Amino acid sequence: MNPVIEQLRETIVELGATKSGALAVSDIKFDPAARKACEENYCGNYDRNWTCPPLCGDVFELIERAKGYQSAVLFQSISSLKDSYDIEGMTEAADRHNEVVRSLQRLARDRFGDAVVLGSGGCSFCSVCARVNDEPCRFPDEATTSLEAYGMYVSHIAKQAGMKYINGQNTVTYFGMVLLKEPLETA
Numbered sequence: 001m002n003p004v005i006e007q008l009r010e011t012i013v014e015l016g017a018t019k020s021g022a023l024a025v026s027d028i029k030f031d032p033a034a035r036k037a038c039e040e041n042y043c044g045n046y047d048r049n050w051t052c053p054p055l056c057g058d059v060f061e062l063i064e065r066a067k068g069y070q071s072a073v074l075f076q077s078i079s080s081l082k083d084s085y086d087i088e089g090m091t092e093a094a095d096r097h098n099e100v101v102r103s104l105q106r107l108a109r110d111r112f113g114d115a116v117v118l119g120s121g122g123c124s125f126c127s128v129c130a131r132v133n134d135e136p137c138r139f140p141d142e143a144t145t146s147l148e149a150y151g152m153y154v155s156h157i158a159k160q161a162g163m164k165y166i167n168g169q170n171t172v173t174y175f176g177m178v179l180l181k182e183p184l185e186t187a
């Protein structure tokens with residue numbers, strides 16, 4: 001594997017993620033229907049966050065953008081919960097994962113420039129997205145969108161990258177991804 005990607009995978013775990021894996025973007029099966037989960041609006045962010053559908057951009061355009069990259073580093077944060085109703089535990093786990101995504105956003109910008117960092121769900125950089133008040137994004141350099149917005153089924157990609165999508169009773173797992181121009185393998 002490309003040593004640059006190996007090193008990034010290690011760094012992601014040092015930043016706080018549980019595990020990371022890598023695959024070639026050409027092996028990802030993009031499907032615009034992955035956005036259906038967003039349209040169901042269980043999270044309440046549909047049309048209320050600049051990084052969520054439909055505001056984040058046309059799904060076909062984002063898929064084409066993703067296909068312009070060569071490799072994808074998928075990462076996951078697994079946290080224990082008291083029980084399946086532990087909403088506070090889930091929120092704390094999401095906050096920890098989002099911290100990893102934000103650190104990675106800055107690191108990727110400095111180290112790779114043109115990398116794209118995707119998180120779990122819509123951007124949570126601000127406590128309330130500016131979209132709610134019909135204002136422009138306050139921190140466009142910090143904003144991250146989701147894998148689903150790019151037409152990716154996380155459960156499929158997790159398997160390809162050697163990770164479990166669900167990690168046992170009383171756990172919650174969040175995912176993120178870095179898209180890189182670097183090839184997965186070097187000669």
Ligand code: SF4
Pocket residue numbers: 049050051123124125126127128129130131136137138139140142143144
């Ligand atoms: S940075 Fe703030 S305003 Fe911009 S998308 Fe994220 S939450 Fe919304």
